[in-house]
Amino acid sequence: MMDTATLETRELNCSFGSNPVITDVNFKLRPGERRALIGPNGAGKTTFVNLLTGRLRASSGNVLLNGEDITQLGEVRRIRLGIGRTFQITSLFPKMTVRENVFLAVAECEGIAGKLFRSVFRYRQQFERVDELVHRVGLSDVARVPAQLLPYGRQRLLEIAIALALRPKILLLDEPAAGIPTAESHVILDIIATLPKEIAVLLIDHDMDLVFRFAQQISVLVQGSILVDGAPQDIAADPRVREVYLGDSKHGLPAVA
């Protein structure tokens, strides 16, 4: 199995009823790339992520992984191929502890989750991995606390730990910093920095400060289409992008250097 992967879409379309949400999107995410997807509210960013992960099916067009068409594959199959994600709206196992949350993902990833009789506590190796992941996102002090008792920001970190547990080659982070105080959003970048270099990361976020510190490449999605695609400084300088964001002060783009 290859350790790296290229995710691509060709003329991708998706519509809900007669409303087109994604129109003719051509997109490419290369191995090791750190790309951000930005765009105003309702541009279709989360829909696009759902099309990439197989949660939603495209109306037409293709999704390709390493050049192979995966448009027809469901979510489970795509996860096995290495497409991991976090959710914009936190989605955890609320009554289970942090360790248990991560264990579920590790168990699925390593193919032991269907084992019927051996006690979980005999899976020492897997629990070592669980603890390593919990440590990596800085949740060791609350490892035995039920997820629902964590403050929202730390729940976001648990989201990331679960996504990482699946050993993704491609990681799609859907607003990972939403709900995390701006002063602490660097934690997300610190975690991304610990990832192997060959993993491709797509970050979707409104926090322009975070986006511009993170991204090597930025795609701007407006009304379901890619408006522009380029390096951060080009995006920041692009008059069309500035127009889209104009008057929307909380999304303020950084001044052109």
Next chain:
Amino acid sequence: MKTVSASPIVHATMPSGIIRLLKLLPWLVVAALPLALPGYEPLATQVFVMILFALSLDLLVGYAGIVTLGHAGLFGMGGYTAGILSVHGITDPIVTALYGMIVAAVTGLVFGAAMLRTKGLTLLMLTMASASLLYELANKATGLTGGEDGLQGVSFTPVLGLFPFDFRGKTAFFYSLATLFLVFTLVRALINSPFGWSLRGIRENDARMAAIGCPIMQRRIIAYVISSALAGLAGALQAQTTQFVALYSLSFELSGNILIMLILGGSGRLYGAFVGVPAFMFAQDLLAKQDPANWFLGQGIILIAMVMLAPGGILGIAERAVNAIKTRRGA
């Protein structure tokens, strides 16, 4: 945090051999019951069979998050299988119990594969419908099942060829207690396995489980089949220890009662079945003595009170009490 249990501390200070013996203690006490209360063996046997049945239901309701109002369908399949086999000359208790489990498991697989694509209220209705279907089949097939009169002439050879079913119900008592112990051990292993944890994950957030690559449908069906087999075993035990199979064993009433027993004790807690079944039977006995005609009223009031005031059942109340004492001590 609130939910930290005391058990790791106990484990740290006591050798594991002693812990194991302590865990066996309640079983040994129950096994000694015939000495203290002779004559109560048949009643105790009924309680064991119902606990076993409720335990099989807990796997679905408490762990897999599948609420069913048709679990008696599987209990009855096990009972009728064992009963009908014995009428036709296959009379070994363990062999017929195994057949009962297999038939119930296959029934569970067929119905489960069809029903478990749905969730919530739809699933609840389908489970009810599936059990009613079996009930009506048994009702109509009088040649095979005896219909409304029940299956007569059921009798079994001695357990393991050594212990004949006696009049006072001693064999039935120990046979059902031993079976319950085995099943309890099995269910406990199941819920502590990766499979058991993944069921809890599915119950808590099935969309998220799908997103970490869990084949949800497959897991739910496996849980359903295992639970069906255990319900079938309970049904077979019932047939063997009472030497009779009634239509009641497939009825909606039994499906409902067993669910109430589990909720009363506390679902998803493993020991809920052990508390809920005796509590229900005790309450039923008490209420029926007060007012034989209307004891359902009392049962209904208890159920409403439990659901509104103590959603965790009796064990839930106990847990809260223990936590309250702990926090008071801590403060």
